[in-house]
Amino acid sequence: xxxxxxxxxxxxxxxxxxxxxxxxxxxxxxxxxxxxxxxxxxxxxxxxxxxxxxxxxxxxxxxxxxxxxxxxxxxxxxxxxxxxxxxxxxxxxxxxxxxxxxxxxxxxxxxxxxxxxxxxxxxxxxxxxxxxxxxxxxxxxxxxxxxxxxxxxxxxxxxxxxxxxxxxxxxxxxxxxxxxxxxxxxxxxxxxxxxxxxxxxxxxxxxxxxxxxxxxxxxxxxxxxxxxxxxxxxxxxxxxxxxxxxxxxxxxxxxxxxxxxxxxxxxxxxxxxxxxxxxxxxxxxxxxxxxxxxxxxxxxxxxxxxxxxxxxxxxxxxxxxxxxxxxxxxxxxxxxxxxxxxxxxxxxxxxxxxxxxxxxxxxxxxxxxxxxxxxxxxxxxxxxxxxxxxxxxxxxxxxxxxxxxxxxxxxxxxxxxxxxxxxxxxxxxxxxxxxxxxxxxxxxxxxxxxxxxxxxxxxxxxxxxxxxxxxxxxxxxxxxxxxxxxxxxxxxxxxxxxxxxxxxxxxxxxxxxxxxxxxxxxxxxxxxxxxxxxxxxxxxxxxxxxxxxxxxxxxxxxxxxxxxxxxxxxxxxxxxxxxxxxxxxxxxxxxxxxxxxxxxxxxxxxxxxxxxxxxxxxxxxxxxxxxxxxxxxxxxxxxxxxxxxxxxxxxxxxxxxxxxxxxxxxxxxxxxxxxxxxxxxx
Amino acid sequence: xxxxxxxxxxxxxxxxxxxxxxxxxxxxxxxxxxxxxxxxxxxxxxxxxxxxxxxxxxxxxxxxxxxxxxxxxxxxxxxx
Numbered sequence: 001x002x003x004x005x006x007x008x009x010x011x012x013x014x015x016x017x018x019x020x021x022x023x024x025x026x027x028x029x030x031x032x033x034x035x036x037x038x039x040x041x042x043x044x045x046x047x048x049x050x051x052x053x054x055x056x057x058x059x060x061x062x063x064x065x066x067x068x069x070x071x072x073x074x075x076x077x078x079x080x081x082x083x084x085x086x087x088x089x090x091x092x093x094x095x096x097x098x099x100x101x102x103x104x105x106x107x108x109x110x111x112x113x114x115x116x117x118x119x120x121x122x123x124x125x126x127x128x129x130x131x132x133x134x135x136x137x138x139x140x141x142x143x144x145x146x147x148x149x150x151x152x153x154x155x156x157x158x159x160x161x162x163x164x165x166x167x168x169x170x171x172x173x174x175x176x177x178x179x180x181x182x183x184x185x186x187x188x189x190x191x192x193x194x195x196x197x198x199x200x201x202x203x204x205x206x207x208x209x210x211x212x213x214x215x216x217x218x219x220x221x222x223x224x225x226x227x228x229x230x231x232x233x234x235x236x237x238x239x240x241x242x243x244x245x246x247x248x249x250x251x252x253x254x255x256x257x258x259x260x261x262x263x264x265x266x267x268x269x270x271x272x273x274x275x276x277x278x279x280x281x282x283x284x285x286x287x288x289x290x291x292x293x294x295x296x297x298x299x300x301x302x303x304x305x306x307x308x309x310x311x312x313x314x315x316x317x318x319x320x321x322x323x324x325x326x327x328x329x330x331x332x333x334x335x336x337x338x339x340x341x342x343x344x345x346x347x348x349x350x351x352x353x354x355x356x357x358x359x360x361x362x363x364x365x366x367x368x369x370x371x372x373x374x375x376x377x378x379x380x381x382x383x384x385x386x387x388x389x390x391x392x393x394x395x396x397x398x399x400x401x402x403x404x405x406x407x408x409x410x411x412x413x414x415x416x417x418x419x420x421x422x423x424x425x426x427x428x429x430x431x432x433x434x435x436x437x438x439x440x441x442x443x444x445x446x447x448x449x450x451x452x453x454x455x456x457x458x459x460x461x462x463x464x465x466x467x468x469x470x471x472x473x474x475x476x477x478x479x480x481x482x483x484x485x486x487x488x489x490x491x492x493x494x495x496x497x498x499x500x501x502x503x504x505x506x507x508x509x510x511x512x513x514x515x516x517x518x519x520x521x522x523x524x525x526x527x528x529x530x531x532x533x534x535x536x537x538x539x540x541x542x543x544x545x546x547x548x549x550x551x552x553x554x555x556x557x558x559x560x561x562x563x564x565x566x567x568x569x570x571x572x573x574x575x576x577x578x579x580x581x582x583x584x585x586x587x588x589x590x591x592x593x594x595x596x597x598x599x600x601x602x603x604x605x606x607x608x609x610x611x612x613x614x615x616x617x618x619x620x621x622x623x624x625x626x627x628x629x630x631x632x633x634x635x636x637x638x639x640x641x642x643x644x645x646x647x648x649x650x651x652x653x654x655x656x657x658x659x660x661x662x663x664x665x666x667x668x669x670x671x672x673x674x675x676x677x678x679x680x681x682x
Numbered sequence: 683x684x685x686x687x688x689x690x691x692x693x694x695x696x697x698x699x700x701x702x703x704x705x706x707x708x709x710x711x712x713x714x715x716x717x718x719x720x721x722x723x724x725x726x727x728x729x730x731x732x733x734x735x736x737x738x739x740x741x742x743x744x745x746x747x748x749x750x751x752x753x754x755x756x757x758x759x760x761x762x
Contacts, residue, residue: 077734079754083721090718100762167759174762215744218723273752281723288722334762341761348758484760491757550762 010050017043025114027309034303034380037113041121041376045369048125053365056130060565060573061137063358068674070143071353080144082355082676085362092350093367094284096132096342097291099178099442099478100335100550101375106441106448107543108332109382109390110320112310115329116379123330123337124372127580131554133364134561134577135343139351140360141668147347151560153667154567155650162646163556164492169639170341170549171489172520175264176527177542178478178485183256183532184440184539185471190249191236191431191464193256195472196479197249198232199279206278221278222285229282229476233468240431257532260482261525267483268490268517276483283477290449290473294377297452307383307390312415319395319411320439321540322602327590330583331547336375338580340553342368356676381448382441388418389426389435393444396537397437407436431464439537442478446470489520530628533621540602541632544595545639551588552639555581559650566654567664585647592640596633605633727751 020040023032057063071082083091108116139145145153148167152160186192202225209221239245251259267276316324321332335341346364354360382390391411392400400407404420411418427435430450435443450466458466491507493516498505504512527545531538558581565574598604601611609629612622656662720726731747732739 077730078727078750081730084714084717086714087717087721087726090715091721094722095758096761098761170762171759178762211744211748212741215739215741216725216728216747218725218728219719222723273748277748277752284722339762341759344759345761481760481762484758487756488759546762 010047013043013046017047024117024309029308031304031306034298034305034384037117037305037376037380038298040117041373044121044125045373048129049365049369052125053129053133053361056133056365056576057358057361060570060576061134063137063361065356065358066673066677067141067357068672068676069140069354069357070351070669071355072674072676073669073672074143074352079349080352083353085355085359088350088353088355088359088363089367091353092345092363093370094288095345095349096335096339096367097287097371097374098335098481099181099474100339100341101371102378102445102474103181103441104333104543104547105336105375105378106382106445107320107394107539108329109307109379110311110313110318110394111325111329112314113305113307113379113383114309115314115325116333117376119329119333120337120372120375120379123333124368124375127338127554127583128336128342128372129365129368130576130580131338131340131557131561132342132346132368133361134565135557136346136351136354136364137357137360138561138564139347140354140357143669144351145347147343147557147560150347150564151556151646154560154563155646155653158649159556159559159646162642162649163553163560164496165642166340166549166553166556166639167344168489168492169635170546170553171485171492172523173527173542173546173549173635174341175482175485175489175524176531177539177546178481179257179260179264179524179528180531180538180542181440181442182260182475182478182482183253183528184438184537185442185446185475186251186256187253188250188434189240189432189471190246191233191240191468192471192475193249193251194236194239194245195229195232195468196475198235199229199282199472199476200275202228202232203275203279203282206282207274210278211274218281222281225278225282226285226289229286229472230469233465233472236468237431237464253532254529257525257528260479261521261528263479264482264486264525265517265521268486268521269513276480279476280480280484283480286473287477290470291374291377294381294449294452295373297449297456298377298380300456301452303380303384303452303455305380305383306386308387311387316600316603319391319399321543322600323544323591323594323598327587327594328544330587331544331551331591333375334547334550334554336372336378338551338554338584340550340555340557343553343557356674378445381445381452384448384451385444386418387416388412389423389447390444391416392418392423393435393438393447394441395437396439396535396540398535398537400436402437404434404436429460429463430467432467437537439539441539442471442474446474486517486520486524489524490516493519530632533624534628536602541605544591545632545636548588548591548595548636548639551584552643555584555588555643556646558584559646563650563653564666566657567666569664571658585643588643589640592636592643595636596640605629605636609633724751 020036023036024040071080074080105116148160148163151163206221206225210218314325388411400410408418408420423435446467449470450463453466454460454463494505494507503509506512527542531542558577561577562574565577594603595605599607601608609626612626657664728747737743
């Protein structure tokens with residue numbers, strides 16, 4: 001390429017990005033095309049990757065191409081395997097991309113498209129990508145150690161304990177809220193329940209195929225499974241059109257919740273490999289395929305965004321969840337901007353596969369950019385809906401009313417016109433009885449996705465198929481997150497209880513397995529049950545809790561990263577991790593405070609408990625709701641206390657190191673020269 | 683050109699797609715995508731197991747691989 005052309009590329013990308021962002025930000029009163037959003041995101045990510053990640057790589061981390069990675073030094077062909085960077089990138093992306101970047105942005109759209117979009121872009125470039133990148137590199141330099149181990153060794157014992165508790169709390173709350181999303185998507189939906197139920201025999205068939213017929217041919221069996229799932233979706237349509245079988249699969253929310261709790265327990269306690277592993281493969285296959293399809297669909301359709309840049313709910317009175325943009329938009333969107341959970345992946349499998357140290361930039365920073373793009377696509381999917389439709393789907397009955405006409409009138413009175421007739425027609429078009437009160441984000445995303453897909457492939461006739469494809473895709477991979485998370489949580493509890501009484505820690509001892517499985521399932525099952533019974537839909541209480549716990553984990557990760565940066569003698573570059581840390585601390589503290597003490601009963605747990613206690617109706621149900629509120633407030637307080645603890649311990653350590661009162665010994669693995677560099681030169 | 687192990691296979695791969703001729707790029711891209719898929723779907727891990735254990739692929743080998751692999755995999759969280 002000519003040198004002059006090369007010089008022009010980055011200024012051109014900057015100019016186009018600025019134009020796209022300006023169009024998004026300054027546009028008022030007119031609907032704009034989704035491609036502006038795609039363009040703004042693409043240019044921002046390109047600039048962030050090219051310049052900021054390079055700055056972090058060279059100035060802060062000083063990536064060393066001559067240093068052997070643990071994958072090379074400890075290569076055992078099992079977990080430590082030097083692997084091509086594109087393969088690690090794909091593997092890492094598949095591990096970090098879950099339901100979070102799809103659900104959070106959809107919920108945050110209640111503020112309009114702009115707040116969420118800006119947070120996704122800025123949060124990812126300066127926060128999430130940096131966190132994933134630095135934790136990956138620091139883990140690579142420590143033989144692939146986990147975040148908890150790094151926190152204990154680099155920050156202190158308290159840091160290790162907080163990291164452990166943060167991981168456990170995020171797993172429990174995540175699983176509770178993820179299960180609630182599935183319940184809200186599948187309740188009273190025979191088509192959806194049938195399709196998901198059919199994945200059980202399909203997975204068993206895949207298990208037999210992989211194990212007996214064609215050992216190890218997972219891709220083949222996943223393709224076969226995918227074809228069968230598509231047939232199951234068509235089968236679900238037939239089921240839903242006949243009264244008797246439709247009644248068999250039409251389950252209420254409490255029934256679904258109990259079934260999911262039983263499923264989680266079985267997945268943790270029973271040797272059900274034949275079901276779980278193939279379903280995991282199937283879920284990954286569908287997930288990656290659907291994300292790719294959605295990207296193509298958006299580019300092909302170039303849909304119009306009907307949601308305005310800002311809605312009236314920036315004042316905190318939103319029906320989807322209560323609270324103002326600051327801090328609630330920033331905890332609602334975690335995955336896609338900054339997600340603490342990623343630090344577990346960045347210090348888990350991935351560092352053991354990195355072949356050359358400089359490749360951590362592409363894998364750590366780059367894969368998070370890709371996930372952030374998924375969050376942008378989710379925003380687009382929600383914004384292509386008419387705002388009235390979006391709010392009708394996402395508003396709980398406790399806010400807009402139970403009857404269709406009442407709900408439509410309430411939503412229309414907010415300035416987002418919708419009619420009961422239009423909602424009924426939409427429900428018919430997607431093959432559901434109703435779309436009201438489908439809180440959780442998944443159904444709204446599914447309707448948006450079905451809209452995009454049906455306009456690019458198959459027309460309105462396939463709207464219902466695409467909707468149920470989207471629901472199946474979300475429910476399937478949420479259920480795999482659920483069973484994997486339950487097992488991980490069970491191991492964590494066993495590890496801890498093993499210190500109290502050794503037999504409890506034995507992962508092959510059946511009474512211990514049953515006991516600890518019951519503990520972890522009981523913990524997330526409690527949150528799920530609370531959400532199902534919550535008249536405000538559950539998401540209003542649980543999603544902020546999930547966001548706070550996720551950002552707490554990001555706080556732990558960034559404290560560890562900042563500590564290591566200071567110990568490396570690079571304190572002048574510490575703002576790279578310190579600024580996102582400061583932002584997350586501000587967000588987490590503010591959100592926690594509101595969730596506990598805000599006088600508005602829709603926001604503050606304690607205010608809600610007081611409101612219930614002062615009501616005229618007093619029953620066992622009300623007492624239970626009051627107890628739930630108080631417990632949620634206590635959990636929030638505990639999360640906030642843990643943020644304060646890790647922050648205090650880290651800050652004291654930084655002060656001691658920078659004042660010279662403590663030596664800055666870091667625990668990196670010794671330098672060994674890589675043989676790959678010499679091989680490449682040869 | 684660098685030699686990289688991609689899962690179970692030992693392939694001669696260019697370090698970057700840009701270092702291959704334009705005509706060969708689509709083929710390389712497909713190779714990379716397939717390698718990513720094989721790693722994600724654990725076919726590569728199975729291949730490595732077979733190489734390490736010096737076993738042919740069979741239902742018994744796969745069962746043994748799963749036993750070993752599940753212990754490792756069970757502690758891996760899946761992101762939200």
